[in-house]
Amino acid sequence: MPLFFIALSGYDSSREVCMLAEFSIIPVGVGSSVGDQLAEVLKIVDASGLSYKVNPMGTVVEGEWEEIMDLIKKCHLSAMKSGERVLTTITIDDRKGKPDRLEEKVKSIERRLGTSLKK
Amino acid sequence: MPLFFIALSGYDSSREVCMLAEFSIIPVGVGSSVGDQLAEVLKIVDASGLSYKVNPMGTVVEGEWEEIMDLIKKCHLSAMKSGERVLTTITIDDRKGKPDRLEEKVKSIERRLGTSLKK
Amino acid sequence: MPLFFIALSGYDSSREVCMLAEFSIIPVGVGSSVGDQLAEVLKIVDASGLSYKVNPMGTVVEGEWEEIMDLIKKCHLSAMKSGERVLTTITIDDRKGKPDRLEEKVKSIERRLGTSLKK
Amino acid sequence: MPLFFIALSGYDSSREVCMLAEFSIIPVGVGSSVGDQLAEVLKIVDASGLSYKVNPMGTVVEGEWEEIMDLIKKCHLSAMKSGERVLTTITIDDRKGKPDRLEEKVKSIERRLGTSLKK
Numbered sequence: 001m002p003l004f005f006i007a008l009s010g011y012d013s014s015r016e017v018c019m020l021a022e023f024s025i026i027p028v029g030v031g032s033s034v035g036d037q038l039a040e041v042l043k044i045v046d047a048s049g050l051s052y053k054v055n056p057m058g059t060v061v062e063g064e065w066e067e068i069m070d071l072i073k074k075c076h077l078s079a080m081k082s083g084e085r086v087l088t089t090i091t092i093d094d095r096k097g098k099p100d101r102l103e104e105k106v107k108s109i110e111r112r113l114g115t116s117l118k119k
Numbered sequence: 120m121p122l123f124f125i126a127l128s129g130y131d132s133s134r135e136v137c138m139l140a141e142f143s144i145i146p147v148g149v150g151s152s153v154g155d156q157l158a159e160v161l162k163i164v165d166a167s168g169l170s171y172k173v174n175p176m177g178t179v180v181e182g183e184w185e186e187i188m189d190l191i192k193k194c195h196l197s198a199m200k201s202g203e204r205v206l207t208t209i210t211i212d213d214r215k216g217k218p219d220r221l222e223e224k225v226k227s228i229e230r231r232l233g234t235s236l237k238k
Numbered sequence: 239m240p241l242f243f244i245a246l247s248g249y250d251s252s253r254e255v256c257m258l259a260e261f262s263i264i265p266v267g268v269g270s271s272v273g274d275q276l277a278e279v280l281k282i283v284d285a286s287g288l289s290y291k292v293n294p295m296g297t298v299v300e301g302e303w304e305e306i307m308d309l310i311k312k313c314h315l316s317a318m319k320s321g322e323r324v325l326t327t328i329t330i331d332d333r334k335g336k337p338d339r340l341e342e343k344v345k346s347i348e349r350r351l352g353t354s355l356k357k
Numbered sequence: 358m359p360l361f362f363i364a365l366s367g368y369d370s371s372r373e374v375c376m377l378a379e380f381s382i383i384p385v386g387v388g389s390s391v392g393d394q395l396a397e398v399l400k401i402v403d404a405s406g407l408s409y410k411v412n413p414m415g416t417v418v419e420g421e422w423e424e425i426m427d428l429i430k431k432c433h434l435s436a437m438k439s440g441e442r443v444l445t446t447i448t449i450d451d452r453k454g455k456p457d458r459l460e461e462k463v464k465s466i467e468r469r470l471g472t473s474l475k476k
Contacts (some may be wrong), residue, residue, distance in 0.1 A: 020413055020414060022412075022413075022414035022415070024448075026264065026266065026325060027266075028264065028265075028266055028270060028272070029267075029268075029269045029270035029271075030267075031267045032266060032267035032321075032322040032323040032452065033267075034266070035465050035466060035469055036469065038466055039466050039469035039470050042466055042470060042474055043470060046470075046472075046474060046475075051475075052475055053412060053413065053475055053476055054463055054466075054474045054475065054476055055379075055410060055412040055417055055463070055476070056377055056379075056410065056417050056458060056459055056460075056462040056463055057377060057379035057415075057417050057448060057450065057462075058379070058414075060412055060413050060414050065192055065195075069188055069192075073184055073188075076184075076211065076213065080213060080215070083270075084214060084215045084216075084270040085212075085213065085214040085215070085270040086211075086213050087210065087211065087212050087213075087264060088209075088210075088211040088213070089208070089209070089210045089211075089327070089448075090207075090208070090209040090210075090211075091206065091207075091208045091209075091381075091414060091446075092195065092205075092206065092207040092208075092209075093204075093206050093414065094195065094199060094204065094205050094206075094207070095203060095204040095389065096199070096203045096204070097203075101413060102413055103413075105413040105414075106411055106412070106413055108392050109392060109395055109396050109399055109411075112392055112393065112396035113396050113399060113400060113403075115403075117399055117403060117411045118403075118408075118409055118410055118411060119410055119411055119412070119476070139294055139295060141293075141294075141295035141296070143329075145383065145385065145444060146385075147383065147384075147385055147389060147391070148386075148387075148388045148389035148390075149386075150386045151333060151385060151386035151440075151441040151442040152386075153385070154346050154347060154350055155350065157347055158347050158350035158351050161347055161351060161355055162351060165351075165353075165355060165356075170356075171356055172293060172294065172356055172357055173344055173347075173355045173356065173357055174260075174291060174293040174298055174344070174357070175258055175260075175291065175298050175339060175340055175341075175343040175344055176258060176260035176296075176298050176329060176331065176343075177260070177295075179293055179294050179295050202389075203389040204389040206383060208329070208446070210262075210295060210327075212295065214270060220294060221294055222294075224294040224295075225292055225293070225294055227273050228273060228276055228277050228280055228292075231273055231274065231277035232277050232280060232281060232284075234284075236280055236284060236292045237284075237289075237290055237291055237292065238291055238292055238293070238357070303430055303433075307426055307430075311422055311426075314422075314449065314451065318451060318453070322452060322453045322454075323450075323451065323452040323453070324449075324451050325448065325449065325450050325451075326447075326448075326449040326451070327446070327447070327448045327449075328445075328446070328447040328448075328449075329444065329445070329446045329447075330433065330443075330444065330445040330446075330447075331442075331444050332433065332437060332442065332443050332444075332445070333441060333442040334437070334441045334442070335441075
């Protein structure tokens with residue numbers, strides 16, 4: 001991404017890798033089992049090139065605002081294709097000057113505890 | 120917004136007014152009272168021209184994906200200016216063919232109940 | 239609620255009215271329209287005696303931890319009766335020494351802005 | 358847990374292991390770094406005996422309503438001890454007749470995709 005765009009977007013380069021977002025796509029009205037829709041969504045996430053971690057309740061991605069939101073929009077539209085209603089929840093954790101948080105957030109807790117947590 | 124853009128974005132015009140999003144901006148680390156930051160955020164929401172409703176836990180806006188996300192990004196960046204860390208939560212409810220949901224969602228429940236709810 | 243219970247629960251009486259919680263019940267797999275299920279839920283909320291405000295994306299209630307969670311559990315079980323899968327989201331905002339926040343949170347922003355917001 | 362309790366709680370035994378909940382504790386007003394508070398919280402989770410998985414944005418636990426909510430309340434109160442304000446978010450995914458979902462939810466997506474996802 002060119003520097004002039006970064007400047008226009010209000011972000012400076014030192015912050016770029018500091019944003020984490022967890023999101024969850026909930027197709028409503030296509031049945032209790034929404035695994036097919038979510039498989040499509042995870043295929044999009046895996047192909048996006050963004051760092052991510054899947055958990056049983058959502059997917060955490062790391063990146064800049066625009067690239068994260070572009071990805072989530074693609075996932076949301078993918079689920080809307082096969083249904084009439086989709087709920088998408090997003091939680092953004094944006095912190096200046098803290099890189100590599102997808103790995104570091106849990107590790108910093110484990111260092112404090114002196115033990116390993118279940119992941 | 121020109122029609123060719125709407126086509127490219129994957130939305131057709133009949134769906135445009137059907138998206139609701141609630142969002143909440145949480146400045147972390149600037150003290151227990153974050154009213155000053157939230158006043159700035161609500162000033163941005165009120166000036167945006169989008170239909171909205173404020174509640175004690177967040178703000179619900181109605182619009183298209185891009186205009187909603189542009190607004191939330193502005194609000195998020197406003198809170199980041201005065202702090203080091205901001206959590207922003209977003210819940211999107213996207214439903215085909217249901218206009219004016221900012222007013223209609225609660226009213227449709229009230230009609231079913233035959234009574235008025237506290238708002 | 240007797241005082242000895244309050245003591246055991248780890249809350250002192252000065253904090254009791256300070257908890258706000260927004261919750262949302264999402265029946266998955268019973269169709270795009272979930273208004274009948276939500277009407278049942280709002281009937282339970284309205285009958286609970288807790289202060290509340292409904293918005294297009296959820297319901298905000300004010301109370302103590304136990305009474306809020308009892309209410310949300312009743313609402314969740316009501317939705318499970320007519321479906322196989324329910325997602326329930328809860329956001330708790332707990333702040334020491336701030337009473338009447340169901341009304342005061344938005345008003346304090348409006349005082350800062352010197353204007354009235356849409357609600 | 359004795360059977361008579363299960364009956365009173367409104368759950369039958371076939372559903373008990375089917376509830377997943379992700380929760381996140383956000384201490385507001387104690388600084389941008391809340392790692393000490395979260396280490397205390399994760400110590401409580403790890404000692405609870407409930408199955409769990411930690412991710413960079415929250416913790417997913419598996420259990421019944423009461424045991425999950427008891428755990429989250431303990432975590433919330435732990436964070437309130439060292440601060441004036443705590444936001445706690447909870448997302449419950451309750452589905453009849455689907456055991457072992459802490460492991461199975463992601464695996465079922467991977468089987469559909471025929472590939473392994475990053476976790």
